Amino acid sequence: MVVELISVGTELLLGNIVNTNAQFLAEKCASLGLSMYHQVTVGDNRERLAEDINTALQRADIIILTGGLGPTEDDITKEVCAEVMGFKLVEDPHTRERIETYFKDGIYPVITENNWKQALIPEGCKVLDNHNGTAPGLILEKAGKAAILLPGPFNELKPLFLDAVSPYLQELQPEVIRSQMIKICGHGESQVADQIKDLIAAQTNPTIAPYAKTAEVHLRVTARAADDETAKSLIKPVVKEIKNRFGDDIYTTKEEETLEMAVVRLLKKYELTVTTAESCTGGLIAGRLVNVSGASEVFREGFVTYSNKAKRKILDVSKGTLKKYGAVSEQTAKEMATGGVFATDADVCIAVTGIAGPSTEGDKPVGLVYIACYMKDKVKVEEYHFKGNRDKIREQAVVKSLDLLRRSILTNYRG
Template identity: 40%
Template sequence: MNQNKAEIIAVGTELLLGQIANTNAQWISEQLALYGLNVFYHGVVGDNLTRVKDTFALANERSDVVIVTGGLGPTDDDLTREAFQLISGFNMIEHKPSMEKIEAFFAKHHSIMTPNNRKQARVFEEAIVVNNKVGMAPGMLVHYNDTIWIFLPGVPREMKAMMLEEVLPILRKELQLSEIIKSYVLRFIGIGESKLEHELKEIIDQQDNPTIAPLAQTNGVIIRLTVKAKEEEEAIIKLEQTKEKILAKVGKYYVGMNDETVEKAIINRLRMLNYTIASAESVTGGKFIEKIISVSGASDVCIGSIVCYDKSLKRDILHVSDEILESHGTVSSECALEMSKNVAHKLSSNVGISFTGVAGPNSVEGKPVGTVYISVYIKNKNHLVERFEFTGDRNGIRQRAVQKGFEILLNLLK
């Protein structure tokens, strides 16, 4: 493993104000980790020349690679170049190809280019210019006092393209980054972090390469497998072998890998079975269907939802019988089952799922806060209703209900 220390600095007051999240640093760290380059520091500094200069000076003392995002635009508060010039003394020149690109952009859009746009084409005379194929401001790579400095735009789509196409290949060559680090994220639902760790204790105790790191999240538990290898093929073989050992122990809780969320897994399963789904939501207020339709391709399997918060809607729209509503109430297994069946029939869907319960602040029909009934109905197949007692605040109870609905549904579809 190389011992180069990398640092990432984001320039922009909007980041300090919380108006924009600093997602660039996270993404860059992930990319550098793939090549075994250690990121030791993340920093954010506002649009102030003195503070930017001081931040750069500190980074130059402690880091071997510094990647700066932001502050390369045309306005007076874009100060990255000026701040670095103060500590390096490097001359700046106008990069002709970049200037021609900027002029062509304004000509194409029949706009008048203001003089300050020329600032975006200014680069250090000593720099390797990093071409910006997505936007206008070029990036730069320079060497100063044994530190590699990389300057990139703050716009994520521009920065990412430049990193992948030019910066990372240059760094890998200059720093001789032969070792790669590759990770799998395995997703599980219906099992807590402590139980998962207990089930995998023998495997975890023997871990070396890959390493195994369980981590609880709001939407389940993940295991991050991380391996070091010389080549990607070797890394994948080691990861797959460890994944097989883990699934042999806890495979029944497995959802998917990397970005395959439980919502995606359900949609894929519905598509494979040639099923469609509809929901009837009272306590969750549409949160279940919102998460389903946030997945690309959901329209293949998702019919829709009826949000039936009031008792009258359960009766008049979903046709839950007066007998059930009067004898058992809206917060009951009988009502939940009728809701799931009737929404499937009403919306001509193979699968119906329903949620009814009490999120608070007060009890309903004698049922305490946190009581939730979830029912899943699969036409001409089977159905179930389960009662839960969730804890937490109002929104937390609703979120937990949705997550438990996903778990029940995925298990039934399996």
Template identity: 45%
Template sequence: MIAEILSVGTELLLGNTVNTDARDISEYLSALGIDVGWHTVVGDNPGRLTDAVNIAKSRADLIITTGGLGPTCDDLTKQVLAAAFGIELYFDETEAERIRGYFSRRIGRPMTENNLQQAWLPVGCTVFSNLWGTAPGCTFEKDGVRVIMLPGPPRECRAMFENCAMPYLRTLGEGEIVSHNLRIFGRGESEVEFPLRERMNAMRNPTLAPYAKEGEMFLRVTAKAATREEAERMMEPVIAELRESLGAVVYGVDATSLEAVVSDLLREKGLTLAAAESCTGGLLSKRMTDLPGASEVFRGGAVVYATDSKTSLLGVPAALIEEKGVVSREVALSLAENVRAVFSADFGVGITGLAGPDGDGVHPVGTVFVALAAADDSFVREIHGGRDRDRIRTMAASHALDMLRRYMTGLPVEKI
């Protein structure tokens, strides 16, 4: 089955809104073993939307639309799709009553009549009631093509796909499709993909697909079998062999994030962390404290961005900064050791670097020193993250987390 995701909304074309719906749905479909052939974005224009639907009909087995189901005059997705497939619309009184109740019970203000436009649905469709907003979704099949319509707001779209569309799509397949993701830090896409290329091309079931995202690499292993248990058995030797060949750069299978892995390790071992951050501006602390139960493992952090604050707040000797430079191995290590002492933590992390736009005459933009201080040892990594400020900060925080992970699991820390 080949799917096309048709995202409707002029705001997407203009770049006012990021199309996260298409990204999320693509990930869901991949997990179901459904190939996504096309992403199409079209504005709120009935003629262009009609053209886009007709093109999608001609090449896709499954069309998933997002957006254009709301109460305003430019919400035309249902009308255009119904016309393209030769289906009438009917007024669904059950959905109309739900929409009225949403306004009276949850919003607490009068409903304007145009909101009932959302209750018009294609005859014969399966309705997806919207428990997270007002516009219902739906699905129907016509002319050998399956159509799923979802609301545009990302929270509603995700929830409706997970709770309505995904169970529906599971009923269409024979057997079970199961995927697992190996998460990798410290190797680029080409480094991971090249040694595996011949094997990936030869594999049919299970399959192996690499992709990069936010400074990390993922290897998705997918198998299809009569039962979930059989699919899992098919994947076990593949995953074990990949972990063996890739080694320490694999930090988890189906792990949610590097910081979650580190947080779990700290909690299991009864250890704590403190962070002193300069160029990352508190990003490492944010990533740790975004996790539930962070107070058990994260003692605190200090953003010492200005040079003198490193001395006044964390006691980094001014003479050391003068001699070695604020961006140096020695200053990063002093930050790590001192923040560990200040917060009475088991580990201290110190980060200092150049996020741009200018270098310091010694190091190029993107140079960052990341230090880890423990009770019995200390380590420093020098990394180079290019010229993009956000990428530099993200990479620096991730390297700090990777150093912690490696130390707590007995792996080499300084080198990747």
């Protein structure tokens, strides 16, 4: 079954916002076993949008349109799609009631006349209740084709897709599609591909699809079968073989679990507390950890010691160490990690110091980063030479720091 994505909004063409919707929908459609050959971005223009909808309906079974469902005049997706597919717009009492309730219970109690535009729907279509906004999702079906209309804001689109659209798409599939995600740290995309090239060469069903992330590689193993149990049985041996090859470099096989979530899970499991001591990353590691629900149980404190003075005062890094080896050194990273533990009485401290650029520091190059982890009265320090701009270097340093923390816990506490 072929699906096509149309992203609507002049702000996308101008680069005012990043199209996170397209990335999310493409990945989810792939996991459902749908083929996507085209993605289109079009501005708020009736003629061009109508042309793109007509073209998409000719070459795809399903089209997903995002954006343009708001109350203003330039929100035209619903109107144009209904016109192209031959639907009349009628007011939906259920949606009107939901809009009234949304405003009554919200921070903006006044309903303006243009809000009622969102209560108009193509006659006979499926209405998907949007619990995070006023624009409902819509499914228009005609002549074996379907158009799925979703609101543009990602915090509305994502739950609506997961709760309503994904089950709808699954029902259209003649086969069951099941996927298993494997997330790996410590290897680049080419290294991972090389280690599983025999599996990829021999694949038929299930298939293995690699996705490169910053300092991570994700593998999606997908199987098609007549039923869910058969699909699971096809996936299981492939996942087992990949686990055998990568071992502890795999931090999760759960779709929604991030690296920081995996770290917090381990900290909770072994009843450990953690402190962060950051220089070049400026609090990004702490930020990733506290984004995880329940992190307050394990996160003790976060220090941003950007200056040498802060390193001495807060983390007790010796003046002699800074003078002899510099702020960016194995010795300084080690003392930062040690100082973080003793300053907060935490079980663990992860520390990072480096040169994110664009300027070098003496004879030390941009991208040089030292990451240290204090655990059980021992400090492990790793040296990295990251490539890329300032943001890329800092992002890589954060991922490697979290991964060092994760691997250190496994080494020291796993039975």
